[in-house]
């Protein structure tokens with residue numbers, strides 16, 4: 362896409378689709394490929410810190426388990442078995458502070474299980490990991506979130522029946538209404554509730570969801586639901602945010618907005634680790650890509666090199682057997698439409714299971 366097909370809106374208010382202000386917005390992208398291309402035009406890090414992270418990573422060799430200049434998360438010997446099947450077997454992995462790291466791999470590679478383990482929603486058979494210099498292995502999800510690492514969840518049926526604002530308030534750490542002793546101090550409770558509501562509305566405004574605060578979460582579009590998932594995670598003021606398939610089921614017109622939001626988090630100094638099947642998104646916004654297959658990390662490196670790696674292509678053969686993930690053939694709308702249909706089918710299956 363050429364530069365003259367875009368409109369620069371630097372300094373303009375955030376547009377209605379929730380795209381962060383100060384970014385370059387493509388006029389009505391019609392396919393996910395166009396939307397991602399448009400996002401790529403603004404993919405360069407904005408803040409000095411993000412530029413420094415990109416520079417630091419440019420000196421790191423692309424090989425499995427490579428040390429990072431400033432790792433915020435270090436994983437050692439983590440294994441999770443289900444019966445006789447080893448879902449996760451990660452020897453050593455480091456995640457660079459302040460970077461966007463993508464975790465990719467075919468269905469069943471162990472990405473979600475690793476997310477669950479690291480964030481305290483599952484327990485490993487063995488292994489250690491450190492976050493920001495502290496061991497958080499074996500801690501509960503709430504304790505991990507308090508330490509500064511938080512993951513997004515796809516909205517469940519129960520959350521769909523709550524309003525957008527109620528969803529935000531439930532996501533705040535240690536909801537005061539749930540604490541027995543505070544229930545005896547109504548003034549404290551009310552003050553904290555007011556502060557939490559203000560904070561929730563501020564975050565919702567950032568994602569252009571404030572006008573939807575009283576709508577049921579179930580009435581939101583796919584893209585708006587993804588924004589709400591991200592907004593909920595920000596209620597805990599995380600240092601690191603783990604996004605579970607942020608692009609799944611999202612209308613192409615909103616992909617650009619979502620990518621812009623992920624980049625904005627990084628530019629504010631947050632570390633982002635995200636699981637994603639959309640290879641365009643991965644290629645265009647990631648500083649670093651980690652590839653899993655059959656529970657193991659099989660490759661890692663910068664997006665432009667790791668996605669040409671034979672191990673990566675092999676890892677995907679089962680899932681997208683006739684798709685070359687390493688070149689721009691993926692920008693072909695027909696290929697994209699098929700991948701999107703596969704993703705949509707998967708989302709619908711998961712929805713039915715819930």
Ligand SMILES: Nc1ncnc2c1ncn2[C@@H]1O[C@H](COP(=O)(O)OP(=O)(O)OP(=O)(O)O)[C@@H](O)[C@H]1O
Nearest residue numbers: 443446447448466467468469470471472473474475
């Ligand atoms: N609770 C469980 N009980 C038994 N097996 C499980 C459980 N959770 C995950 N698995 C298995 O572990 C393996 C890894 O699954 P996981 O969901 O982590 O993969 P994934 O890479 O996230 O896949 P996808 O991209 O499809 O979400 C799969 O074979 C899956 O069937």
